[in-house]
Amino acid sequence: MASHPGSDVLIAGGGVAALEGLLALRAQAGQAAVITLLAAESDFVLRASAVVEPFSRGHARRVPLREIVEDHGAHLEVGVLAAVEPERHLAMTADGRELHYDRLLVALGALQADPFPGATVFRASDGDPAFLEVLAQAVAGEHGALAFVVPPGASWALPLYELALLTSMHLAEHGAPPVELSVVTPEKHPLEIFGRRAADEVERLLEQAQISLRTLSRARALEGGRLSLEGGGAVHADRAVSLPTLVGPKLPGLPADGLGFIPVDEHGRVAGLADVFAAGDCTSFPVKQGGIAAQQADAAAAAIAASLGLLTDPPPFRPVLRGLLLTGSSPRYFRAEPGAGREPASVAIDAPAPDARFSGEGISTRSALWWPPSKVAGSHLGFWLGRPRGTGDGELEDRFVRGDDAAADAEWQAALELALLMAENEARFGDWTAALRALDSAQALTGALPAEWAQRRDLWEAELAGTPRSDLAG
Numbered sequence: 001m002a003s004h005p006g007s008d009v010l011i012a013g014g015g016v017a018a019l020e021g022l023l024a025l026r027a028q029a030g031q032a033a034v035i036t037l038l039a040a041e042s043d044f045v046l047r048a049s050a051v052v053e054p055f056s057r058g059h060a061r062r063v064p065l066r067e068i069v070e071d072h073g074a075h076l077e078v079g080v081l082a083a084v085e086p087e088r089h090l091a092m093t094a095d096g097r098e099l100h101y102d103r104l105l106v107a108l109g110a111l112q113a114d115p116f117p118g119a120t121v122f123r124a125s126d127g128d129p130a131f132l133e134v135l136a137q138a139v140a141g142e143h144g145a146l147a148f149v150v151p152p153g154a155s156w157a158l159p160l161y162e163l164a165l166l167t168s169m170h171l172a173e174h175g176a177p178p179v180e181l182s183v184v185t186p187e188k189h190p191l192e193i194f195g196r197r198a199a200d201e202v203e204r205l206l207e208q209a210q211i212s213l214r215t216l217s218r219a220r221a222l223e224g225g226r227l228s229l230e231g232g233g234a235v236h237a238d239r240a241v242s243l244p245t246l247v248g249p250k251l252p253g254l255p256a257d258g259l260g261f262i263p264v265d266e267h268g269r270v271a272g273l274a275d276v277f278a279a280g281d282c283t284s285f286p287v288k289q290g291g292i293a294a295q296q297a298d299a300a301a302a303a304i305a306a307s308l309g310l311l312t313d314p315p316p317f318r319p320v321l322r323g324l325l326l327t328g329s330s331p332r333y334f335r336a337e338p339g340a341g342r343e344p345a346s347v348a349i350d351a352p353a354p355d356a357r358f359s360g361e362g363i364s365t366r367s368a369l370w371w372p373p374s375k376v377a378g379s380h381l382g383f384w385l386g387r388p389r390g391t392g393d394g395e396l397e398d399r400f401v402r403g404d405d406a407a408a409d410a411e412w413q414a415a416l417e418l419a420l421l422m423a424e425n426e427a428r429f430g431d432w433t434a435a436l437r438a439l440d441s442a443q444a445l446t447g448a449l450p451a452e453w454a455q456r457r458d459l460w461e462a463e464l465a466g467t468p469r470s471d472l473a474g
């Protein structure tokens with residue numbers, strides 16, 4: 001098998017799929033590929049962790065792309081991919097640059113559209129001022145009813161459930177007057193894509209939080225305190241919080257399906273094009289989730305390495321769905337595999353492909369099902385994001401610790417208290433690195449730090465960076 005050292009691989013995008021693709025390709029191709037990352041922004045933002053921001057439970061994780069790109073021997077170009085000319089192996093940027101590639105991995109994510117008229121859309125960006133306002137108004141007693149609405153069309157429903165549960169806890173903690181909370185979803189059962197056990201667990205959590213549930217319902221519009229539903233019927237709501245409906249990027253030079261998504265095969269090869277691959281939310285695979293995006297990127301990276309003669313038999317994309325649900329207390333871990341159960345759950349999106357059918361039973365537990373328990377379970381990126389500070393690369397590992405829930409909760413609480421105690425002790429002696437490492441472990445256990453600890457982390461990070469305390473006020 002002849003190898004082609006020095007082949008130019010261009011990765012377009014700066015999100016989960018692009019970075020997982022970079023790390024996987026570097027692991028598989030060594031230095032034989034010259035990798036450039038073309039990204040519209042200069043930072044990677046882990047949007048999956050943005051749900052904690054409105055509740056003062058920390059920030060969405062942000063990493064300068066240059067750091068991760070240069071750590072992996074690649075080159076960063078900041079710019080917007082505007083078109084591809086596959087015959088000439090050229091990627092054109094919006095500001096007129098022409099970038100040559102031998103292999104191209106397109107990982108541009110999806111575009112966001114408003115889900116229905118009147119929705120307060122949580123976009124996981126720029127601090128989400130619209131949602132913050134709804135939350136503050138609810139605390140002030142200005143709303144009698146809030147609906148959390150899983151949008152029709154392509155989306156990822158899990159954050160909506162997190163927002164509903166965290167809102168319930170936030171309102172109670174802030175002594176808000178009673179607010180009727182509800183979840184409205186086109187699903188038959190909440191998060192049914194993870195199987196029956198996860199659905200049962202989410203139903204239990206909603207009930208405990210006194211959030212009512214309306215399934216098999218698609219929202220049409222919010223108007224005058226009424227959320228109207230397709231096919232008739234309505235739900236009482238002063239505000240309807242939802243997520244964007246996703247549409248594909250539809251780039252000149254690349255094929256697109258009816259919604260603008262890029263059709264790919266199980267190795268991430270773009271239909272009808274040589275040397276062009278795609279992964280993540282921009283593809284036509286119907287589940288728009290970070291862990292899935294990463295698995296697609298792994299398959300594409302392997303196929304690219306194989307096409308360069310560096311690997312035989314690249315493994316295809318075989319989706320496994322791993323989800324971490326933030327609840328305000330111990331998180332829940334879900335796992336489902338296609339075809340593993342008796343009755344395939346329908347996905348909460350239109351036109352599911354056969355590969356998008358997940359387990360009828362699935363796994364739901366309070367113990368971490370993968371390690372480190374990163375919010376986005378990408379094999380390489382998940383490890384990189386969740387690893388203790390100062391350690392190198394590795395791969396996420398599955399764990400199947402399944403005990404009884406009470407024991408898991410007690411173990412979790414003890415481990416959390418220990419990690420926080422260690423953090424406090426280290427901080428007392430001014431060892432900010434050790435203190436932050438202990439907080440990283442606490443965060444790995446909780447998914448999101450308790451509010452006061454998130455604030456301490458900001459302070460300690462500033463101390464480590466040498467910022468005087470007086471500059472931190474406000």
Ligand SMILES: Cc1cc2nc3c(=O)[nH]c(=O)nc-3n(C[C@H](O)[C@H](O)[C@H](O)COP(=O)(O)OP(=O)(O)OC[C@H]3O[C@@H](n4cnc5c(N)ncnc54)[C@H](O)[C@@H]3O)c2cc1C
Binds near residue numbers: 291
């Ligand atoms: C609130 C919220 C919570 C979520 N929670 C979870 C969760 O718990 N677990 C999970 O697995 N998933 C979760 N997801 C879904 C997950 O975030 C996405 O599925 C994942 O980010 C998709 O990765 P991607 O790389 O395909 O796209 P993105 O992460 O969207 O990345 C796309 C990248 O491409 C860049 N880009 C776009 N256009 C261009 C262009 N023309 N040229 C150059 N660069 C461009 C963008 O700037 C961005 O960096 C959540 C999503 C949201 C919104």
